[in-house]
Every structure is written in structure tokens, then in C-alpha cells.
Amino acid sequence: MSPILDLVTIGERFRTVYALPPAAAASVASLLSVCDVSSLEDGEVLFTEREQGFTAYFLLSGKIGVSRRDAVGYVLDISTLSAPTLLGHMSLVDDSPRSATCTAIGPCVVAAMDRARFQALVAADGPRGSVLRRLLIAAMSEQLAGANGRILALIDPPPDFPADDETTEHGIEEAAHVLDGWKG
């Protein structure tokens, strides 16, 4: 059953979190109005790593756990996302499989946007297209800045830290390769 939501209030929360101009709150609400809103129960899986992605989601309330499996099958808890935020958008931006599993932590409400609508809106003019692009870029910019900051901290360890094996050297090279894509 779809929950009844105050989309204007939720739009204002997105506007605040993503530092959008005042008029953007109504545009976010308009964007959400064309999504399918649904509730998730604690532990319910929204999507699974490696599956093909056909939907982007706006987390309207609650928290979502993000996890991946490593090469031997361990479940690695990567992060916890709190509303309001976007998730699952990467698969629709670059047509790639899901890079992680997203699971509800407690009750959640999400607004789902299917691929066809997403692709039409993201390239569209008008306030909905504009606010969707900016939300996406802002979300990815934050993700990237956080990841790069952590990698930087790791490739510049404390002075007394020994860099004494091939794995470490390879790790530095790989991290430096990632940072080649950084543009401040």
C-alpha cells in the first residue's frame, strides 16, 4: 500500500540537503509525484548486487544499508544511507549492473522511478529535468569526494608507517590510478 506523503515537505528536505535554490523544492516534489511510492519493512532487500538495474530510488524516510560481497563471499557493510537521498541511480546513468545490495534498516519509504521515465527526464529541459540532473551530480560528487578523501588518507600514512610489501605498493598504485580521475 502506498503511504500518504507530504511531497512538498520532502522536496524541501532534498532541497536543503543538496543545497538547491528555494524554487527547487517544488520541482523535487513534482519529480517525486511521477514516482511509485512504496514502503519497505526492516530487512527487506531493495535490490541486489550484480543484478541489472531498471529503477532509481529516492529514499524519502528511514535508513538503507549498503553492502557488497567480497571474492570469498563475505558480506561487507559499506555504508548506511539516511533519507533524504538517492540510490540505485548509477545503473541507470551508465547501464551497469548494481554495484551493491541495498537493504532496509527498519521501516523505509522509497519513491521508485523506472528507467524509461528516468532517461526521459534526465535529458529534458524544464524544472524536473534540471533538478534531477543536479540531485544526481550532487549525490555523486559527495560520494566521490568522500571516497577520494579516504583513499588519500590511506596513501599518505603516518611517517612511522612501514610500506614494506608488494601488496602495499600495488595498493598505492591502484589508489593513485583512481585519483587520476579526480578534478577537485
Added chain:
Amino acid sequence: MSDLDSPGAIAAALHRLEPLRDVPADAIAELVQITSVARFGVNEAVFRQGEAVGSVAWLLLSGRMSVRVATGPQQRIMTDVWPGEIVGEAALYAKGPTRSATVLTTAPAVALTIPRSALFDHPDQPALIALEMHLLETMAKRLRSTNNVLQCVVNEQRAHVAEPPRPASSPADAPRAAAPRPARPEPPERLSLAQRLARWFDTAD
């Protein structure tokens, strides 16, 4: 740089950039009107790490820049910036208070200065839409690359440091809730880079 001395020359240079190749000429001309052009000498700072993030980004039209990040006393050159690339986009879209890197010119450069207000005041501007679409694709690639490298290093670390007990069932097929999480080994007192990366990967929030 004499070929970028007039609005018409700037518009022509913009039209040659891959992201703007299909944008109508009148939209390119409008982009020139709502932005400004900045010219830099060699070894000049476009912006510096730690500065207030401001409200503009730059689209490089000609010349070359490099992105540098200071960590402690060191300064690392992260990448070169080529014509068609945007630097400082965080000022337009993110809410961080300061610049996270320094951008210096390594050759005389001409860049289009894009103010945040241009985006907000002209949401339907075709050239700005094309630049935003280009940014989306670029950032998606960077994020995928970051995820893949982190996973690679973590996997290497796990194989290198210790052979942990494996889950009883096929890990790839088992649902997440059903997969028991094996006990992690006690962390060593001094951790290698890869070990620290693995710990971060496990506990990041």
C-alpha cells in the same frame, strides 16, 4: 590565444568540444553571454585547496591545467586537465565549504567561467544541459572505478593476510540474510596500507 579573443571565437571553440558538438549555435552563443572568460598565465592558480568553495566552475577551452592535492607537507599531482574538461564543479552542485584540491595551469589557458547563478537562472539552456549530461557520465565512470579498485585491494588483502573460514554454502547464491558472517581475525597492532583500506572498507559509514 589570439584565436579566442572574441565572443565568436569563444563560441567556435565551445562548439568544437565533444559535449557541445550537437548543441545549436544560438544556444552556444547564449552560453557565451551568460558566462565569462578567464585567462591564465603559466603556473597560475585557478583555485587553491582549502579556499572557500565559491560559486563558479571552469570549462577549459585551451591550454592545460593540473589538479594537485596537499596531504601534510606533500603535494600530489593527481591529473592533467584537458580542453573540454570541467574543474571545480563541486562549487556548482555540492555543499562542501572548501575546495578539496588546487588547480594550477601548466600552460597558458583560457577557460569559460560558469557561475552557479547561470545554472539556476537558465535551467533550460541546451548547452548547460549538455554539459550537465557530460558531467553525469564522467562522474559515473569515476565512481565505478573507485568502487572496483577498493574491491580489488580488499580482495588482495584478504588473500594476502590470512585465509579466512569460508561460508558453508555457495556465497554467490546464498541470500544475504542466510549467509553467516565469519568471525574476523583480531587486527594486528601495525596495519599495512591494504589492511587499513580493508578495515575502512568494512566499517565505512
